[in-house]
Amino acid sequence: MSEANSSPKGQGLQFKVRGPRDFYGGLALIALAVIALLASAELPGQSGFAFGPGTAPRIFATLLAVCGALVALSGLLVDGPPVEKFALKGPAYVICGILLFAGMIRGMDLSFLKIPTRIPALGLVISTFAAFIVSIMGSSEMRWVESLLAAVGMTIFCVLLFVYALQLPFQLWPSF
Numbered sequence: 001m002s003e004a005n006s007s008p009k010g011q012g013l014q015f016k017v018r019g020p021r022d023f024y025g026g027l028a029l030i031a032l033a034v035i036a037l038l039a040s041a042e043l044p045g046q047s048g049f050a051f052g053p054g055t056a057p058r059i060f061a062t063l064l065a066v067c068g069a070l071v072a073l074s075g076l077l078v079d080g081p082p083v084e085k086f087a088l089k090g091p092a093y094v095i096c097g098i099l100l101f102a103g104m105i106r107g108m109d110l111s112f113l114k115i116p117t118r119i120p121a122l123g124l125v126i127s128t129f130a131a132f133i134v135s136i137m138g139s140s141e142m143r144w145v146e147s148l149l150a151a152v153g154m155t156i157f158c159v160l161l162f163v164y165a166l167q168l169p170f171q172l173w174p175s176f
Contacts, residue, residue: 017075019080021083036064043057089138090139104121132154136150
C-alpha cells in the first residue's frame with residue numbers, strides 16, 4: 001500500500017498500515033462490538049432513567065467499538081510491531097472450555113449427534129472446575145498442581161460471587 005495520497009489513476013485515498021497488530025486488533029474489537037450489538041438488538045432498552053436488559057450490553061458494545069476504532073486508527077498513524085505467527089491451541093482450548101461449561105451447567109441432549117441420551121445438569125461447581133481445567137490446558141506453561149489449585153480457587157470464587165453475593169439461582173451440584 002502507498003502513503004496517504006491520491007494516486008494519479010484516480011484510485012482514491014489509500015493508507016499505509018504502520019502498526020498491523022494494532023490495526024487488525026482494532027478491527028477485531030469492532031467486529032466483536034457489532035456482534036454484541038446484533039445479539040442485544042431484541043432486548044428492551046432504556047426507558048427514562050430505568051435501565052432495561054439491553055442497555056448495558058449496548059453501552060459496553062458501543063464503548064468497545066470506539067476503543068477498537070481508536071486502536072485501529074493508531075495502527076494507521078503509529079509504527080508498530082508486525083502481526084506474529086498465531087497459535088490456535090490456546091484459543092481452541094478456551095472455546096472448548098466455554099462450550100463444555102455451557103453443556104455441563106444446563107445439561108445436554110445428545111440426540112443431535114444421533115446418540116439417544118441426555119447428560120444431566122452437573123451444577124456450577126463441577127462445570128466451573130472442568131471448564132477451567134480444559135481452558136488452562138491450552139497454555140504451554142501449564143503445571144498441574146498450580147492449575148488444580150487455581151481451578152479450586154476460581155470455583156470457590158464463582159460460587160461465592162454468583163450464588164451468595166449476587167444470589168443467582170444456580171444449581172451447585174448434579175441432580176440425577
